[in-house]
Structure formats: C-alpha cells, structure tokens
Amino acid sequence: MSSLPQVGxxxxxxxxxxxxxxxxxxxxxxxxxxxMAVNAGGLRSSTDLPGFPTDSFxxxxxxxxxxxxxxxxxxxxxxxxxxxxQTGFINRLALTALRDWALLTGQLAGVVxxxxxxxxxxxxxxxxxxxxxxxxxxxxLVLLAYGAIVSLSFGALGAWxxxxxxxxxxxxxxxxxxxxxxxxxSMNAPRNLIGVDWFRIAATLNPVSYMIECVRSLIITGxxxxxxxxxxxxxxxxxxxxxxxxxxxxxxxxxxx
Amino acid sequence: MEPxxxxxxxxxxxxxxxxxxxxxxxxxxxxxxGEIYGFLGPNGAGKSTTVHxxxxxxxxxxxxxxxxxxxxxxxxxKVRGLIGVALQEAALDPLLTGRxxxxxxxxxxxxxxxxxxxxxxxxxxxxxxxxxxxxxxSGYSGGMKRRLDLALALIHSPRxxxxxxxxxxxxxxxxxxxxxxxxxxxxxxxVTVFLTTQYLEEADVLxxxxxxxxxxxxxxxxxxxxxxxEIGRPSVHAxxxxxxxxxxxxxxxxxxxxxxxxxxxxxxxLRDSLGLTDIVxxxxxxxxxxxxxxxxxxxxxDVFLAKTGRTLEGATEEADTAEQAKGKR
Numbered sequence: 001m002s003s004l005p006q007v008g009x010x011x012x013x014x015x016x017x018x019x020x021x022x023x024x025x026x027x028x029x030x031x032x033x034x035x036m037a038v039n040a041g042g043l044r045s046s047t048d049l050p051g052f053p054t055d056s057f058x059x060x061x062x063x064x065x066x067x068x069x070x071x072x073x074x075x076x077x078x079x080x081x082x083x084x085x086q087t088g089f090i091n092r093l094a095l096t097a098l099r100d101w102a103l104l105t106g107q108l109a110g111v112v113x114x115x116x117x118x119x120x121x122x123x124x125x126x127x128x129x130x131x132x133x134x135x136x137x138x139x140x141l142v143l144l145a146y147g148a149i150v151s152l153s154f155g156a157l158g159a160w161x162x163x164x165x166x167x168x169x170x171x172x173x174x175x176x177x178x179x180x181x182x183x184x185x186s187m188n189a190p191r192n193l194i195g196v197d198w199f200r201i202a203a204t205l206n207p208v209s210y211m212i213e214c215v216r217s218l219i220i221t222g223x224x225x226x227x228x229x230x231x232x233x234x235x236x237x238x239x240x241x242x243x244x245x246x247x248x249x250x251x252x253x254x255x256x257x
Numbered sequence: 258m259e260p261x262x263x264x265x266x267x268x269x270x271x272x273x274x275x276x277x278x279x280x281x282x283x284x285x286x287x288x289x290x291g292e293i294y295g296f297l298g299p300n301g302a303g304k305s306t307t308v309h310x311x312x313x314x315x316x317x318x319x320x321x322x323x324x325x326x327x328x329x330x331x332x333x334x335k336v337r338g339l340i341g342v343a344l345q346e347a348a349l350d351p352l353l354t355g356r357x358x359x360x361x362x363x364x365x366x367x368x369x370x371x372x373x374x375x376x377x378x379x380x381x382x383x384x385x386x387x388x389x390x391x392x393x394x395s396g397y398s399g400g401m402k403r404r405l406d407l408a409l410a411l412i413h414s415p416r417x418x419x420x421x422x423x424x425x426x427x428x429x430x431x432x433x434x435x436x437x438x439x440x441x442x443x444x445x446x447x448v449t450v451f452l453t454t455q456y457l458e459e460a461d462v463l464x465x466x467x468x469x470x471x472x473x474x475x476x477x478x479x480x481x482x483x484x485x486x487e488i489g490r491p492s493v494h495a496x497x498x499x500x501x502x503x504x505x506x507x508x509x510x511x512x513x514x515x516x517x518x519x520x521x522x523x524x525x526x527l528r529d530s531l532g533l534t535d536i537v538x539x540x541x542x543x544x545x546x547x548x549x550x551x552x553x554x555x556x557x558x559d560v561f562l563a564k565t566g567r568t569l570e571g572a573t574e575e576a577d578t579a580e581q582a583k584g585k586r
Binding site: 005006008009012013016017020021087090091092093094095096097098156245255256257 | 314316330338349354360361364393402409
C-alpha cells in the first residue's frame with residue numbers, strides 16, 4: 001500500500017484539528033503582530049541611529065513574527081502530539097498499517113501548511129501597513145519557502161519533545177525557554193548597534209538572530225547572499241537534527257512488533 | 258494453525274515489566290475460529306497486557322502467540338492487517354467528528370478510496386451513530402464513544418476482533434446494545450472475538466468459552482456451563498430480619514453445607530442431595546426468623562471464588578486499593 005494517502009490523511013487531521021481550535025490559530029497570528037506593533041511604536045526612534053539599516057522600524061520588525069509564529073507552531077504541534085501519546089491515540093495509529101515516517105511526515109505537513117498560512121498573513125499585514133519588500137515578488141516566494149522550512153524545523157523540534165516526554169505540560173513549560181532565544185537575539189536592533197557587550201555576544205551566538213536576519217534581509221535589503229546562506233543554513237541544520245531526533249523518539253514511542 | 262485461520266493460539270506467554278511483577282505468567286489459550294472467548298478477571302489481573310501482546314503493541318518476554326496463523330513477534334504487520342482492536346480507553350480525538358475518525362481509520366487501514374465513504378456510512382448506521390456522525394466526539398456520551406470505537410475496529414472488515422473491557426462504565430442499555438452487536442458479528446460475519454471483561458454477566462451472556470485470569474495466571478477455562486458445573490452445587494442465601502440474628506442463622510445454615518464468605522447475607526454451599534425444601538422445612542421447625550431465603554445456581558463468581566479464594570468484586574476492590582496506594586507513594 002502506498003504511504004502517500006496515509007501522509008495526506010494525517011496532514012488533513014492535523015489541519016482540521018488546528019482549525020477547530022481557535023486558541024491554536026489566533027494567537028500565532030495575532031500575538032506576534034501585536035508585539036510587532038507595540039515595538040514599532042516604542043522603538044521607532046531607533047531608526048534615527050546612525051547605521052540603522054532602514055527608516056521604517058515596521059519593515060525592520062516584520063521579520064520577528066515569522067520566527068515567533070514558528071515558535072507557536074512548535075508548541076502547538078508538540079502539545080497535539082503529546083496529547084496523542086497521553087490519550088493512547090498513538091496506539092490506535094500503531095495498530096494500523098501506518099508507517100512511522102508517514103505519521104511524522106503527515107503531522108509535519110500539517111504544521112507546514114499552517115506555517116505558510118501564518119507567513120501569508122504576516123506578509124499581508126506588511127503590505128497593508130506600507131512595508132515595501134525590497135526583494136520583490138520573488139523575495140516573497142522565498143519568504144514563503146523559508147516560512148515552510150522554519151515551520152518544518154520547529155515543528156520537528158516540537159514533535160521530538162512530544163514523543164520524548166509524552167507530556168503536553170512539559171512542552172508548554174519549555175515554551176518560555178524557546179522565547180528566551182527570541183528575545184536574546186537581534187529582534188529589536190541590528191547586532192552591530194547593540195551597545196551592551198554580553199547581549200551582543202549572546203545575540204551573535206544565537207542562531208535565531210540569523211533566522212531573523214535572513215527574513216529581514218529579504219524585506220529591507222533585497223538579496224543578501226550571506227544572510228540567506230546563514231538563515232537557511234541554521235534552519236536546515238536545526239531541521240535535520242530535529243527530524244532525526246523526532247523519528248528516533250517516535251520509533252521508541254510507537255512500540256509494536 | 259494455518260495463516261488463513263481465524264483462531265488464536267497462545268503457549269506459555271509471559272510478559273514482565275521492568276521493576277514489576279509478571280503481569281502475564283505463562284498462560285496458554287486456544288481460541289477457535291468464529292468463537293467468542295471471554296477473558297475474565299479483576300483489574301490488574303493481566304487481561305489488558307495479554308491483549309497488548311496479542312495485538313502486537315507489546316513484545317512478550319517469553320512464550321509464543323499466533324493470531325490468525327501469524328506469529329505476533331515475527332509477523333507484526335500481518336497480524337495488524339487482520340485484526341480489529343478496541344482498547345480499554347476509547348482513544349478518540351475530541352476535535353474530530355465520528356465520520357472524520359472513520360475516514361482517517363479507513364485510509365490508514367488501506368480501505369480502497371472508492372469504498373471508504375460507503376464503508377463509513379454502513380458502520381455509522383450499524384452502530385447507531387448516523388445522526389451524530391458529523392458532531393465532534395467531544396460531545397459524545399461514553400456509550401457513543403464505545404460504539405464509535407467498535408466501528409473503527411471494524412472499518413477494514415477484520416477476521417479477528419479484540420475488545421478490551423468494551424462495556425466498562427457503560428449504562429445497562431448501552432451495554433446490552435454492544436453485546437447484541439458483538440453477537441451479530443460472530444453470527445453473521447464469523448468474526449473471532451477475544452473479549453476481556455471484569456463483568457461476570459458479560460462473560461456469561463456473550464462468551465462461548467471463558468478463561469479466568471488472576472495475578473497473571475489462568476485459573477480456570479471452559480464454557481460458562483462447564484465452569485459452573487465444576488462447582489456443581491447451588492448455594493442458599495438468607496437475609497436475617499434483624500442484624501443480631503446473623504450468627505444464629507449462620508449456625509443454623511451450617512447444618513446444610515459449608516459457609517460462603519459474603520457481606521450482604523448469610524450463605525452456604527449446599528451439600529449434595531439437599532434442596533431448598535429441606536431448609537424451608539427446618540426453618541419452620543426451628544422457628545428461625547428469616548426475611549428472605551434464596552437458592553442460587555452457581556455463577557462464574559462462585560468459580561472465581563473456588564479457584565482463588567476471593568470474590569471477583571473483592572479482588573477488583575483490592576486491585577483498585579493497591580493502585581491508589583501506588584499513586585499516593
């Protein structure tokens with residue numbers, strides 16, 4: 001039996017589940033945009049700093065929701081999968097002809113679809129508020145692709161945590177830890193303009209900075225090969241590592257002879 | 258047993274958990290094709306562990322098990338392909354509808370695309386959920402969830418069905434409806450059913466043969482009639498008018514047979530050749546004050562009592578208490 005229908009069925013379930021939980025759909029769309037609006041209002045004068053890369057703080061900050069939204073995806077995907085472990089739904093799946101990799105792929109396909117919807121929403125918000133995308137229409141397509149890869153990587157991270165711990169509460173408790181990575185990054189200022197040494201060093205060591213800068217470059221710079229390479233590179237490495245860990249944890253969790 | 262057979266063969270099956278006792282301790286079971294086999298025992302006896310091993314969810318520690326002719330360890334995917342399973346917890350997704358569940362399960366079980374919708378509809382009608390098919394499962398009652406669980410187990414027309422305590426927590430009406438459905442499956446589709454239960458009545462009504470398990474070991478096996486015949490003699494149960502008369506009635510009844518451990522009444526297992534009339538005559542002669550006197554045919558609980566020294570209800574309470582104590586530690 002082909003595994004494609006199985007992948008499709010699991011992806012459909014993931015999307016249907018999420019769409020029926022307003023609390024899973026609305027916060028990843030609204031909160032990052034609300035935070036961006038607050039930051040854009042309060043930090044607008046940052047654009048007067050010499051060397052600030054744009055005169056629109058909104059354009060500068062628009063990159064943050066892309067990553068913040070992906071963090072929400074991590075938590076939602078992880079919590080959903082952990083619930084499957086807790087309720088025994090995973091045993092129901094294990095008793096079918098479903099292959100391990102098809103379950104993971106289907107689940108992540110659902111996360112990626114929702115991630116793309118989020119990215120489309122952020123792009124629409126940007127366009128509606130007058131942000132000009134320096135990389136043009138092709139850049140928007142690259143943003144969509146990047147959003148898909150970020151969702152996949154972070155979703156796989158959530159899946160790993162879910163299968164490893166089997167506890168939705170643990171995943172929710174880890175959520176603030178992931179947020180620390182976001183805040184200790186270049187989300188509110190270019191790294192070269194961060195005055196506090198420890199913060200600049202932490203932001204430089206933090207891969208999230210490069211993910212944000214990748215998105216940001218497509219919005220405010222145009223085509224920056226280095227930013228793109230670092231952004232794609234880090235997220236692909238995270239994705240590969242998370243996928244390997246998730247599939248190993250799933251094999252252990254989905255015990256069957 | 259050939260691979261096209263619908264039976265179940267278990268020999269010397271053992272399952273040990275890490276740092277735990279043997280949940281299943283060397284059991285032998287043989288279930289014939291088209292038979293309903295009732296696996297009766299209190300909580301914690303090893304019923305669910307056995308089902309998990311037979312359905313390939315747990316590897317055995319020792320022994321062999323063949324389901325439908327396939328070894329559960331070597332041929333896991335083949336076994337899964339021919340069994341339907343409703344586990345103890347009806348693990349359903351509260352956000353999906355009944356129809357969503359059936360559609361998902363049909364796809365995952367490899368039901369042909371052009372047959373999925375019709376098969377789902379057929380099963381929804383069969384288990385009486387057609388009207389609720391497009392409602393989210395979060396709004397289903399316990400009985401509806403159990404019926405949906407049964408429909409999901411049947412989606413790919415399995416030859417062998419495992420039902421792990423399918424009626425636990427159900428109201429009598431839902432329980433009876435499920436019994437009828439299981440009987441129908443055996444009668445019309447010749448499905449082999451392996452049913453675990455802690456309800457004596459369920460095993461008595463449904464099962465062709467019953468295996469009684471306690472502390473991981475099978476303590477008795479046979480048809481309900483055979484098992485009850487092993488006990489043979491009926492029991493007499495008396496309810497005193499006044500509580501203080503209980504010792505006197507117990508002493509009186511002990512003339513007719515050996516006392517039984519009961520809490521609600523005073524009871525003895527009758528000696529051979531004695532009947533209720535002998536006791537009624539003696540009650541009349543001795544002027545014993547009894548509110549109610551009843552002759553009972555042996556039940557499966559009597560079988561359990563005879564084999565383990567405990568009643569099934571008492572054993573279940575013991576298991577529950579032990580479980581609670583473990584939870585508090």
